[in-house]
Amino acid sequence: MCLAIPGQVVELFPDQPHTAVIDVVGVRRKVDLGLLADNLPLKGEWVLIHVGFAMSKISEEDALDQMRTLRALGEAEAAMQEVQGYGLEESEIPEHSEFPKFPEAS
Amino acid sequence: MKFVDEFREPEVITKTSAEIRRLADPNRHYRIMEVCGGHTHAIYRFGLKDLLPSNIELIHGPGCPVCVLPMGRIDDGLAIAQNPDVIFTAFGDMMRVPGTLGSPLEHKARGMDVRIVYSPADALKLAEKNPDKHVMFFAIGFETTAPSTALTLMRAKAQGVHNFSVFCNHVTIIPAIRAILDSPDMRIDAFIGPGHVSTVIGCRPYEWIAKSENKPVAVSGFEPLDILQSIVMVLRQLKADKATIENQYKRVVPWEGNRAALRAMAEVFELRPYFEWRGLGFISQSALRLREGYGEWDAERRFDIPGVRVTDPKAAQCGEVLKGVLKPHQCKLFGNECTPEHPIGALMVSSEGSCAAYFNYEHRKTAMVTSIASAA
Amino acid sequence: MAHGAGGKASRRLVEGLFAPLLFASSAEPLGDAAHLDFGGTKIAITTDSFVVKPLTFPGGSIGELAVNGTVNDLAVSGAKAEAMVVTYVLEAGLPTPVLEAEVRAMGNAVRKAGVKIAGGDTKVVEHGKADSMYISTTGIGRPIRGLKIDARSVRAGDKILLSGPIGDHGITILLARGDLDLEADLQSDTRSVLPLVEALAHEAGPGVRWMRDPTRGGVATSLNELARDCGLGIVLIEEMIPVRDAVRGACELLGLDPLHIANEGQFLAVVAPEYADAALNALSLAPGGQDAQMIGEVRNEPSGAVLVTTRYGGSRIVDMLVGDPLPRIC
Numbered sequence: 132m133c134l135a136i137p138g139q140v141v142e143l144f145p146d147q148p149h150t151a152v153i154d155v156v157g158v159r160r161k162v163d164l165g166l167l168a169d170n171l172p173l174k175g176e177w178v179l180i181h182v183g184f185a186m187s188k189i190s191e192e193d194a195l196d197q198m199r200t201l202r203a204l205g206e207a208e209a210a211m212q213e214v215q216g217y218g219l220e221e222s223e224i225p226e227h228s229e230f231p232k233f234p235e236a237s
Numbered sequence: 238m239k240f241v242d243e244f245r246e247p248e249v250i251t252k253t254s255a256e257i258r259r260l261a262d263p264n265r266h267y268r269i270m271e272v273c274g275g276h277t278h279a280i281y282r283f284g285l286k287d288l289l290p291s292n293i294e295l296i297h298g299p300g301c302p303v304c305v306l307p308m309g310r311i312d313d314g315l316a317i318a319q320n321p322d323v324i325f326t327a328f329g330d331m332m333r334v335p336g337t338l339g340s341p342l343e344h345k346a347r348g349m350d351v352r353i354v355y356s357p358a359d360a361l362k363l364a365e366k367n368p369d370k371h372v373m374f375f376a377i378g379f380e381t382t383a384p385s386t387a388l389t390l391m392r393a394k395a396q397g398v399h400n401f402s403v404f405c406n407h408v409t410i411i412p413a414i415r416a417i418l419d420s421p422d423m424r425i426d427a428f429i430g431p432g433h434v435s436t437v438i439g440c441r442p443y444e445w446i447a448k449s450e451n452k453p454v455a456v457s458g459f460e461p462l463d464i465l466q467s468i469v470m471v472l473r474q475l476k477a478d479k480a481t482i483e484n485q486y487k488r489v490v491p492w493e494g495n496r497a498a499l500r501a502m503a504e505v506f507e508l509r510p511y512f513e514w515r516g517l518g519f520i521s522q523s524a525l526r527l528r529e530g531y532g533e534w535d536a537e538r539r540f541d542i543p544g545v546r547v548t549d550p551k552a553a554q555c556g557e558v559l560k561g562v563l564k565p566h567q568c569k570l571f572g573n574e575c576t577p578e579h580p581i582g583a584l585m586v587s588s589e590g591s592c593a594a595y596f597n598y599e600h601r602k603t604a605m606v607t608s609i610a611s612a613a
Numbered sequence: 614m615a616h617g618a619g620g621k622a623s624r625r626l627v628e629g630l631f632a633p634l635l636f637a638s639s640a641e642p643l644g645d646a647a648h649l650d651f652g653g654t655k656i657a658i659t660t661d662s663f664v665v666k667p668l669t670f671p672g673g674s675i676g677e678l679a680v681n682g683t684v685n686d687l688a689v690s691g692a693k694a695e696a697m698v699v700t701y702v703l704e705a706g707l708p709t710p711v712l713e714a715e716v717r718a719m720g721n722a723v724r725k726a727g728v729k730i731a732g733g734d735t736k737v738v739e740h741g742k743a744d745s746m747y748i749s750t751t752g753i754g755r756p757i758r759g760l761k762i763d764a765r766s767v768r769a770g771d772k773i774l775l776s777g778p779i780g781d782h783g784i785t786i787l788l789a790r791g792d793l794d795l796e797a798d799l800q801s802d803t804r805s806v807l808p809l810v811e812a813l814a815h816e817a818g819p820g821v822r823w824m825r826d827p828t829r830g831g832v833a834t835s836l837n838e839l840a841r842d843c844g845l846g847i848v849l850i851e852e853m854i855p856v857r858d859a860v861r862g863a864c865e866l867l868g869l870d871p872l873h874i875a876n877e878g879q880f881l882a883v884v885a886p887e888y889a890d891a892a893l894n895a896l897s898l899a900p901g902g903q904d905a906q907m908i909g910e911v912r913n914e915p916s917g918a919v920l921v922t923t924r925y926g927g928s929r930i931v932d933m934l935v936g937d938p939l940p941r942i943c
Contacts, residue, residue, distance in 0.1 A: 133275020133300075133381060133433045133459060133589070134868045134942050137240035156238050156862035158797040163358055165388045166498045177240060179436065179489050180866070182328070182942050183356025183794075184385040187436040187495065189240055193488035201249050201462060204256045204469075238858075238865065250925035274943050284927025303943060329868075329939035342936070355793045355867070355940055382942065461927070578621055578935050588868065589943050598929040 135181035137189055138162070140172050153180060240488070244460030245283075253465040254288040260472040267293045268424055269471060270561060272414060273379075273431035274301030274589030275459055281598040283461045293468070296561035297594075299413045300431055302377045303330050303587035304559060305514045306406055308549070311336035313542040314375045314404045315344055320540075324350045324367065326360040327375035334586050337547055341375075357389040357403075364393075364401035371400045373536050376407055381433040383407040383525060384498035387505035390527070390534050404536035405526055408512065410434050411442050412523035416514075418450055422562050427471035429464065430456035432486040437502075439494025440482050447480040458486040505531055515549065515583065516556030555582040558591055565595040572596065621933045623830070624838065644764075645825060646690035648756060655756050657692030659683060662749040668715065670789040672781075672800025675748055676719035678877055681803050682828065683752035684726045688810040689824035689880050691760035694726065697752045699733040704743035715746065726805040728752070757811065759818030764842035766822045771911040772889035773847065774882045776809055776896060777802070777904040779832055780860035783874035783938070788863065793940065795866070797859040802878035809902050813882060816895035820888025826880045830934050833872040835881055836919045837933045847919040849909035849931075867940035872921070872931055874938060883911060 138153035138160075148171065149164045163184045164171055170188065172178050178185040261267065271277060277297045280286060286295065299305055315336050318325035325341060332342045332353060345351035350370075354360045357374055364372035376386045386403060393401050410431060417423055430443055435456045443454045453474035455467035467485045474480060484490055505528060512524030527535040536542075549555055553575070554568040565571050565584070575581040577593055584590035627643065646659035663679045684694040699719070703712065723730055781802040788795050806826065813821060823843075827835040832854075836847045856864075856871045864871050884892045889907060896905035915930065922928040 133273050133278075133431065135381070135433050135436075135459075136866050137238070139239075155866055157799075157859040158795055158862035158866060160793075160795050160866075163356075163385070163388065165392075166384055166495060166501065168497045179433075181381055181433065182385050183358050184388065186381070186433070186498070187489045187491065190488045194240060194243065197462075197466070197488065198243055198246075198249070201253055201466060204249075204252045238862065241865070247923070247925040250927075254926075278943075281929055284923060284929045287927050288925070301943065328942045330941045330943050332939055333936065353792065353940060355795075355942070359792070359794060378942070461925070577932075587943065588941050597932050 135179045135186060137177055138180045139177050140174050143174055151185070153178065153185070155180075241460060244458070244462040246462070250288070250461055250465065253462060253469060256469050257288075257293070257465065257472065258290050260469065260476060261290050261293055262476070263292065265292060267426050267472070267475070268296055269293065269427050269429060269468065270296040270298045270417065270425045271429040271457075271464075272298035272300040272410065273434065274304065274587065275433065276429060276431070276457065276464065277301070277591055277594050278589040279459045279461070279464060281594040285461060285464060288465070289468070296425065297591035298417060298561060299514070299517060299559045300379065300410060300434075301584070301587050301589050301591075302379055302382075302406070302408060303334055304555070304583045304590045305408065305413070305516065306334070306377060306583060307513050307515045308336060308547040309513075309543075309545050310406055311341075312338070312547060313544060314373070314536075315341065315349075316543050317373055317404065317536055317540045318344070318349055318351070320371075322370050324352060324363060324370050324372045325375065326352050326354045326363060326372055328355075328377065329353045330587060331375055331377060333580075334583050335580060340586075357386050358392075361389050361393055361398060361401055364398050368400060371402065374401070374403045376403050376405050378407055379410050379431070379434050380407075380437045380502070381431075383506065384437055384495070384501050387501040390505050390531055391501060393534055394531065399533065402534050402536040402539050403527065405506070407506070407525040408514070409508075409523055409525070410438075412520045413514070413517065414446065416517050416520055417560055418446070418452075420560055420562070423560065425452065425561075426475060427453040428455075429467045429471070430454045430482075432456055432458045432463070432490060435486065435490045435494070437495050437498045440484050440490065440492050441494070443482045447482050451480045453480045453483070455483045455485045456490055458489065504528075513546070516559035549582060553581050555584055558584055565592040568592070621935050624933070644690055644762065645686040646692060646754075648690065648692065657687050657690055657754045657756055658751065659686040659690065660749070660751040661686060662747060664744060664747050665786065666744055667789050668711065668745055670785055670801055672785060673803040673877075674715060674718045675746060676715040676717070677722040677803050678801075679748040679750050680719055680722035680726055680728065681805050681877060683750045684728060684805045684807055685826045685877075685880065687752055687754040688805070688807040689762070689826050691762040691810075691814075691824070692754040692756050693807060693811070694728050694752050694754040696729040696731040697723070697750050698731055700749040701733070701735045702743050702747040702749070703735065703737045704745050705737050705740045707745055711745070726807065757814050760814050760821055762821070762823055764823050764839055767839065767843040767845060767883050767911055768822075768885070769845055769911055769913045770886050771822055771883045772886055772892075772907050773836070773849070773909045773911065774884055774889070774893055774896065775832070775855065775906050775908045776806060776879045776881075776902060778855040778857045778860070779827070779876055779879060780856055780864065780871040780874040782877040783831070784860050784863045786875075787867075793867070795863060797863060799857070799859045799863075802876060804878035804901065806878060806880045809896055809899050810880065812895045812899035812902065813892055817884055817888040817892035820885035820892065821882055822885065823883040824880055827876050829875045831871070831873040831875060832881065833870070833919060833931045834933045837931075839883070840917050840919055843911075844916060846912045846915040846917070847909060848912050849919065849921045851921050851923045853906050853908045855904050855906050868942070869938050869940065870931070873934050
């Protein structure tokens with residue numbers, strides 16, 4: 132149930148608003164945009180494809196944010212060790228945690 | 238590949254694994270269930286178990302739609318396709334699943350018109366191209382896939398394509414998770430939630446797991462860094478004695494889910510009062526069928542199906558493996574009577590079934606580690 | 614019968630049924646071609662059949678597959694193809710232009726490969742009985758001096774070389790069938806690998822232990838066969854295995870593993886470690902060998918199996934296929 136791949140919208144059809152051609156490193160297929168009818172993607176945007184249907188848009192911002200967070204792992208630890216080395220109080224490095232986010236009112 | 242390669246970066250994977258090691262309490266044994274078969278497959282494919290400390294145990298849950306399909310349903314679908322005017326279509330995943338009289342591929346070898354499709358939309362197109370035949374689509378999948386079937390049916394109705402029907406075996410994930418948690422022999426500390434199902438249903442449906450069962454959930458993507466980050470998240474929660482739902486797969490999963498997809502499902506489907514799940518028994522309100530308004534496209538209404546219940550051989554322990562109570566190699570039939578070449582149960586056939594994954598990827602690694610250890 | 618896909622089922626059929634009844638008892642493992650000695654005259658001989666749908670596809674057609682496939686089987690057994698005989702089994706009603714195109718393609722391929730067609734046969738069968746056309750070939754050749762191919766000579770520490778990117782042929786065919794509605798700028802890699810094998814023999818001959826062309830069943834199947842034949846383990850490094858973007862994209866979309874996909878213009882070579890660098894160098898300098906890579910090595914463990922490791926430390930066993938690679942959605 133879970134094989135879904137990111138693809139980029141490379142072609143749209145003005146007379147068929149629920150159809151697009153997506154590209155996955157050079158492989159192309161027509162997909163159905165019906166499930167994104169409330170927020171149709173534009174050319175160049177990235178979507179998640181499952182069984183020939185676009186399921187969701189992919190947020191580049193969230194992807195970058197995730198990578199930033201992960202790359203920073205270990206740096207908090209290193210910073211903590213440095214602080215400890217000075218004999219200061221163990222500082223409370225905020226844990227990264229996702230609290231429920233509510234979507235903006237449409 | 239964009240949005241894929243970044244999440245496979247070796248240096249960041251190493252960092253994240255180190256964080257997992259740092260967080261895991263050496264005096265504690267963690268049992269984390271990953272619900273979705275796609276996660277089972279990813280864990281094996283990327284060899285993620287090699288990166289975890291030995292006190293973190295990943296348990297494979299029942300989120301494999303092929304694995305939980307009772308054999309009788311496969312027989313029913315194939316019975317419909319015995320009619321020479323019917324073209325049997327299904328995803329590749331279904332093709333080698335054994336029915337009582339053989340798998341769809343075996344039926345194809347015996348002359349049945351069986352075709353693999355990548356999308357339900359392709360099955361509908363096949364119907365349009367073959368007006369003198371009837372195309373039946375054997376639909377499987379959780380909420381990830383059901384909206385696509387729904388939309389396809391809406392298009393079939395709108396376009397007046399009448400030589401098309403769906404044999405619906407869509408199931409829903411929450412009742413399966415409930416069944417796991419209600420099981421007396423289960424002890425799960427936290428869940429790695431099904432990321433792609435959640436693109437449709439959102440994260441709210443899991444809130445009861447945190448609130449009533451007091452277990453953390455991280456709704457996870459499928460790349461190595463996604464799964465590892467999800468483990469970091471639940472470990473942090475367990476350490477802090479917290480239990481909340483976290484959306485690790487933010488870049489794709491909307492907290493409120495996909496309204497258009499949910500609308501399509503509500504338009505076309507309704508919940509069956511109960512449905513049999515292989516290994517888990519009958520679960521109420523856990524599966525979908527076509528509404529009255531789509532009766533014409535419902536293969537179960539259009540055709541007579543045997544509807545016979547086929548129980549698994551007594552010795553097969555698919556149920557316990559599905560629930561995570563047993564590891565695949567602990568089933569008596571594993572590796573002997575039941576192998577990917579001659580599977581007894583669907584867990585050995587499905588590419589994301591835990592038995593197939595274990596057999597193909599892990600089985601001989603354990604033997605290798607054992608033999609190196611004993612040689613040392 | 615799932616036996617055509619080249620994986621476990623095929624092997625079982627050959628080893629379990631054909632070998633005991635037909636082959637003279639021999640301890641030698643089954644190879645791509647047989648090297649025979651007739652009182653001092655050494656000949657290599659191979660036979661193969663070609664069944665493909667569609668008959669033509671980007672990069673080639675059944676005629677070329679037949680020629681190159683035969684030349685390659687001889688090449689990886691350590692022999693230079695000299696001549697072939699061909700049998701065409703034709704489905705009644707096959708349009709003449711289609712047949713002519715294939716025969717032409719075959720003619721071009723033999724000229725390119727430097728092989729003679731010494732004779733052949735044709736049979737016509739009922740409509741519906743031959744998927745348009747089946748081609749069967751038998752090729753003979755002369756052993757290449759300096760090469761001795763034997764799985765039993767493989768040792769722990771030997772390096773594994775791959776001549777170029779994998780998966781091109783199988784994915785091209787899958788896409789060409791049209792059922793999946795995918796398009797990509799891809800073509801079959803069908804070609805003769807003899808020039809590459811000769812370059813390898815020239816620079817590293819004494820160090821070459823074993824070769825195989827990973828056709829049906831892909832690299833995974835060929836290396837699993839080796840692992841079983843020599844009783845050792847094969848360890849590959851995922852990041853070193855060359856795969857074109859489009860093949861990768863199609864495999865990700867369809868849930869396939871490039872290691873299981875058929876190739877028609879590549880080969881694997883196991884080379885003694887002291888010759889490995891020279892071998893890789895020879896391949897990469899030879900025309901068509903620019904993408905050659907060292908993809909792994911032979912070890913004692915996991916005995917009889919193939920392990921793929923990643924740079925971040927994860928690993929997985931890769932087994933032979935059971936039947937055809939099928940797209941999946943889960």
